[in-house]
Amino acid sequence: MTADKHRSGFLFEPQRQYSSEENESDDDITVDNSLNNDRTDNLDWCQCENCIIMPSRIESVCCLENVDICRKMDDVNTCIVLKDNYKKLCLDKEVLEVLMSSIKEVVGEDLREPISNRLYRYTAYRSFTWWIYGKLGRKVRRVIPACVVTCIRSHFPEENGIYEGFHNVDRDTDIPDESL
Template sequence: MDTEGLRTVLRLVCSKQPSFMLDIMETLEGGGPEEQPGSESRTAPSWCICTYCREMPTDREKVCCGKTKQNWQSRLPDFYTVVLDELVLEVAMRYYNDVLAEPRDDNINRSRRYAAYRQFIMWVHGKLGAGNRKVIPSCCVRRIRDTFPEPSGQYVGYLEGVMD
């Protein structure tokens, strides 16, 4: 297959499953963002590979993105665009509230966190639902919580579905 054919196949694969791009980037040397300058030193839990996770309250939540330091899933430009961008989250929240006919939550950080979790799941796994749930990697949860913190520091965490 020629170079243009490979590019076409890569575009098709990534359009069908965007998270594959993360795996492709990991294979490229120096293909991801570096640790942000001035960030605090990290002591990662023993189950963490990316070195950005923090300890989680339940064993079920102790999930790492499994990426190298150069390709932390939570530090990719697409993560910011899809999961943390406030305008994207605003549109996602309006759509979600409209579809479910739910009133808007007055706690803006809680609303944005919840929308960011949904955006991450849709970006990486596609549509999920009852009996088909996924745990968000700790490093990604950390980045979302650091961006949209709860003043009390108390978070709900992963909740099992009725059919899980």
């Protein structure tokens, strides 16, 4: 067998099926072109009032700009971080620990104690992505909105206050070294 057959978790990996409604949407993110193109020096782009200025343009996205996120909300005028489903799936330590255990089981390892905030953040970001988009596939990335990143960081802070931002696919950073 070639290495290509072992890239996914299953030999016959199911492909995501898109409805005609999903195919018609131009992008995951729709941005008002009248806003300042440089989002790193202002918050004019934030519609939910929970975003902060992010270090890069690509990370400067509000939850209310994303069609997939808005589909998960009954009230599209409220930030996703205020929703009960978000709090349960992305901030609840017990839920995150179950997800961590599932991830560890796939790679054939046990979950180490104590669990670091870095691993909680990583798992919360994965949980958010799975909840909003479903399974994306290996090396397929979506930018997590600034409000979500800020909320997760505030719940699971790094001692030194230094965080990694969004990584493009060209950089192999699927799993934090000490995490799994």
